[in-house]
Amino acid sequence: MLEKIERLLCEINDTSSKLILLVGSGRSGKTRMLCQLASKLGTERLNVGLELGRKMAVLPKNKRGFSAGELLREIAGKERTGDPLLLDNLELLFEPDLQISPLESIRRLAHSKRVVAVWPGELRGDRLVYADISHPEHRDYSRDGVVVLEI
Structure with a gap:
């Protein structure tokens, strides 16, 4: 499965959306798979x-939704560029x-x-x-434009 994720990471490099979602039931090993991938690539799991909770905790409740996307980009921007x-x-x-669309x-x-993300649903x-x-x-999204890998 790890090799499949690595192959998909190479394949999506030239697409407009570079998103892979790991989807599976609770305790299916999604987080473990992400940790193994992080170790193999020499990067970290975020x-x-x-x-995001740490950054939003200092904000008033009415500002959190407005700031969530920006804070998420800020957190993501700290990761090494090529990883x-x-x-x-x-x-x-x-x-x-928050009134945002997570997907x-x-x-x-x-x-x-x-991006490789563990989908919590x-x-x-x-x-x-x-x-x-x-x-x-509750949220319900089409999987269009997203590479979904079932674990």
């Missing part, structure tokens, strides 16, 4: 919830108070840099789904 960005723990992006936020990062047919429809954090 814990989005931790890093792919390895994103994990994206759940904070789904916080309803679009990640896609924006993937226009200029290769599941794949249902051709849809990327996060949380049940009755949950306030």
